[in-house]
Amino acid sequence: MTDATLPRDLSSALSAATAYYLHGDTMEAIAQRMAVSRSTVSRLLKQARDTGLVEIRVRSPLEAPRLLAQQLRRSYGISARPVPVPEEASDVERLELVATAAAELLETRIGAHMTVGVAWGSTIAAVSRHLRATPTTGTVFVQLNGSGNTRTTGLGYASEILSRFGRAFAAQVQQFPVPAFFDDPDTRTAFWRERSMQRILSLQERMDAVVFSVGSADSSVPSHVYAGGYLDPADLDELGRSGVIGDVATVFYRADGSSADIGLNARATGPSLDRLARVKRRICIVSGSSKLASLRGALAAGLVTDLVIDEPTARALAELP
Numbered sequence: 001m002t003d004a005t006l007p008r009d010l011s012s013a014l015s016a017a018t019a020y021y022l023h024g025d026t027m028e029a030i031a032q033r034m035a036v037s038r039s040t041v042s043r044l045l046k047q048a049r050d051t052g053l054v055e056i057r058v059r060s061p062l063e064a065p066r067l068l069a070q071q072l073r074r075s076y077g078i079s080a081r082p083v084p085v086p087e088e089a090s091d092v093e094r095l096e097l098v099a100t101a102a103a104e105l106l107e108t109r110i111g112a113h114m115t116v117g118v119a120w121g122s123t124i125a126a127v128s129r130h131l132r133a134t135p136t137t138g139t140v141f142v143q144l145n146g147s148g149n150t151r152t153t154g155l156g157y158a159s160e161i162l163s164r165f166g167r168a169f170a171a172q173v174q175q176f177p178v179p180a181f182f183d184d185p186d187t188r189t190a191f192w193r194e195r196s197m198q199r200i201l202s203l204q205e206r207m208d209a210v211v212f213s214v215g216s217a218d219s220s221v222p223s224h225v226y227a228g229g230y231l232d233p234a235d236l237d238e239l240g241r242s243g244v245i246g247d248v249a250t251v252f253y254r255a256d257g258s259s260a261d262i263g264l265n266a267r268a269t270g271p272s273l274d275r276l277a278r279v280k281r282r283i284c285i286v287s288g289s290s291k292l293a294s295l296r297g298a299l300a301a302g303l304v305t306d307l308v309i310d311e312p313t314a315r316a317l318a319e320l321p
Contacts, residue, residue, distance in 0.1 A: 010051065016041050017048035065311060071318045072307070076299050080307045081105060082314035091288055094310050098287040099126035102308040106131065106211065109283060109306065110169060113138040114208040118165055119249040119270070120147055120158040121225070123213035123285050128161045131168035139171035142203045144210065145249040145270035146178035176200055178269050180230050180250050185266040204271055209281040215247040216294040225250055238263055246294025248276065248303055255293065257300030277302045289313045 016034065019025040020041075025033075027041045034041070048054040065082040072080040083101040085094045106127070110116055118124060118141050147158040159175055166173040178197070182188040191197050217226045217236070225231065225247065231239075242262045244252045249270030253259040259273050276282065283306040286295050292313060298304055309317070 009047065010053065013044040013048040013051070014053050016044040017054045020045055021054060065314075068311065068314050068318060072314065075318065076304075078299070078304050078307050080309065080314065082309055082311040085310050085312065095123065095126050095287040096130075098285060098308060098310050099123070100130045102127045102283075102285040103130035103132065105306070105308055106283070107134045109209065109281060110134070110136065110139065112136045115140045115142060115203055115206050116165075116171075117142050117144045117204060117207045117210040117212075117249075117271075117279070118162060119144040119210070119212035120161050121213050121215065123287060124211060125157075125161050127211070127285055128164035128168075131164055133168055133170075135170035137170075139169050140174060140203065141165045141169070141171055142174040142200065142207070143176035144204070144212065145251075145268070146176050146180045148177075148179035174200060174203055176269065180225065180269060181235075181264065181267045182269070183267070188267060188269065204275070207279050209283060210276060210279050211283045211285070212248050213285050214291055214294040214298050215250070216245070216291045235264060246291075246297050248273070248298060251276075253297050253301055255297050255300070257297055257302065259301070273301050273303060281305050283308070286310075286313060289316055292316055 012034070016030055019030045019033075020027065027038050027045075031038045031041045045054075065084060068082045069080045072078060072082075081101060083098050085097050089097070114136070116139065120143065141162055143158055143162055162173040162175060165171065178191060182191070192201060215225050217239075230250070239252060239262070242252070243254045244262060245255050246253060247270075250268045251259060251265055251270040251273055252262050252268075253273060254262075257273075259265055265272075282304055284295070284298060284304045285308045287310050289312065295304075295307075295309075295313075295317065
């Protein structure tokens with residue numbers, strides 16, 4: 001139905017509404033042009049709203065994260081918590097906001113008598129600093145992957161992260177005192193037969209939840225595995241030839257989520273991606289669009305059930321096919 005075929009009163013209401021809502025004219029100007037009173041214009045505008053000629057929507061910025069979370073659930077089948085961040089926020093400030101939100105989420109996800117795997121790294125270190133006291137009973141945190149390299153044992157770095165989790169949840173902690181990567185796959189095989197290692201591996205087999213971020217060589221806040229001396233130039237060349245775009249707990253994968261035939265994984269001490277994907281709750285924390293490709297690979301591998309992510313990166317993820 002066009003303006004010309006509308007009943008006279010609706011046609012007048014449409015004309016007034018178009019001038020007021022689309023052109024920004026004042027009611028006084030509209031009244032003068034239509035040769036009616038200002039109160040008549042007010043009545044016509046109300047009529048336009050009541051009859052559906054005009055629909056007014058109020059969009060709260062607080063609603064955007066909820067709608068975005070719904071979209072990510074539909075697209076990826078995950079529970080997402082997009083974190084609003086100011087446009088002018090630096091990468092470090094963005095990480096701190098995401099880490100704070102992740103720490104709050106963990107208070108609701110970690111309970112009594114749970115075994116929880118924790119991957120070390122820059123993002124999880126930030127999360128650990130924001131944990132608040134949430135005492136549990138019978139809970140154990142276990143380190144997911146070794147942290148030693150040719151420069152350091154890495155025990156202090158990984159231990160501090162685990163200790164913060166343990167203190168916050170009044171839980172036991174279990175370190176994993178092995179290197180991040182063995183020099184020889186056969187060495188790892190021999191180590192895994194040791195009873196002391198079997199005890200830790202058994203804990204990992206019983207994990208109820210895992211907490212991790214995704215590693216990326218291109219991250220604006222460098223992933224610790226790339227910045228901490230764990231990979232030499234030959235390793236990086238090998239990863240490039242294998243099409244690697246990211247890692248979880250120093251186990252690498254491609255954009256499609258595959259990890260087979262990536263040589264470095266045979267020497268890595270983190271659990272296989274298949275093993276991680278069997279854990280009931282898999283909580284991933286991501287800050288910054290530079291980790292977007294790595295995050296998509298982790299999603300393709302089925303590694304994520306819960307995602308805490310800054311809102312701009314969440315929007316980019318939702319827009320990707």
